[in-house]
Amino acid sequence: GQNIDQPTEMTATEGAIVQINCTYQTSGFNGLFWYQQHAGEAPTFLSYNVLDGLEEKGRFSSFLSRSKGYSYLLLKELQMKDSASYLCAALDSNYQLIWGAGTKLIIKP
Amino acid sequence: GAVVSQHPSWVICKSGTSVKIECRSLDFQATTMFWYRQFPKQSLMLMATSNEGSKATYEQGVEKDKFLINHASLTLSTLTVTSAHPEDSSFYICSARAQSDTEAFFGQGTRLTVV
Numbered sequence: 001g002q003n004i005d006q007p008t009e010m011t012a013t014e015g016a017i018v019q020i021n022c023t024y025q026t027s028g029f030n031g032l033f034w035y036q037q038h039a040g041e042a043p044t045f046l047s048y049n050v051l052d053g054l055e056e057k058g059r060f061s062s063f064l065s066r067s068k069g070y071s072y073l074l075l076k077e078l079q080m081k082d083s084a085s086y087l088c089a090a091l092d093s094n095y096q097l098i099w100g101a102g103t104k105l106i107i108k109p
Numbered sequence: 110g111a112v113v114s115q116h117p118s119w120v121i122c123k124s125g126t127s128v129k130i131e132c133r134s135l136d137f138q139a140t141t142m143f144w145y146r147q148f149p150k151q152s153l154m155l156m157a158t159s160n161e162g163s164k165a166t167y168e169q170g171v172e173k174d175k176f177l178i179n180h181a182s183l184t185l186s187t188l189t190v191t192s193a194h195p196e197d198s199s200f201y202i203c204s205a206r207a208q209s210d211t212e213a214f215f216g217q218g219t220r221l222t223v224v
Contacts, residue, residue, distance in 0.1 A: 033212055042202045042215040087153070097213065101152040
């Protein structure tokens with residue numbers, strides 16, 4: 001079956017760095033997305049990785065290892081507004097999005 | 110990024126009535142649109158996938174006669190919740206993508222309350 005695993009909840013301190021991991025098992029693979037979702041709002045796109053390696057975009061970076069079925073989202077210089085759920089989603093061989101349940105990130109002062 | 114507009118943002122309706130939710134891609138042609146439902150503190154649940162000009166593909170357990178999806182053009186898809194009941198109260202979100210290997214952009218979501 002197809003499956004996405006990510007931690008349910010994480011807590012970090014303002015100004016610190018946090019890494020949210022995601023492992024996936026899909027029928028084929030055509031890329032991995034990270035989305036941010038604040039409570040009561042729709043998800044917003046953060047990143048897309050299809051090749052191995054790290055992609056940096058400001059305070060956020062995303063890493064992919066296709067051989068390990070593994071990705072992480074790295075958030076630096078955490079701000080209170082980063083408190084949100086972070087959703088990992090993989091594109092399978094049919095280009096269908098397989099969603100993780102999301103990681104709720106709590107930022108403490 | 111591309112803009113997807115979803116309307117209305119929130120709606121309250123009486124039990125037994127129908128509600129239509131629109132999802133528009135404003136600056137790109139969406140070959141595929143997705144409809145999700147999200148209950149409080151739960152993950153996105155895909156309801157159906159629609160490709161322009163063809164019938165929607167519904168996920169297991171989603172009643173196609175209750176949740177009518179129309180994707181008549183490359184910029185508009187609609188979800189109609191027919192004979193709504195209180196248990197249909199939820200956050201409904203659409204997303205659209207131009208091509209199969211590009212990111213999907215989300216609408217703002219519609220909070221439906223059935224009383």
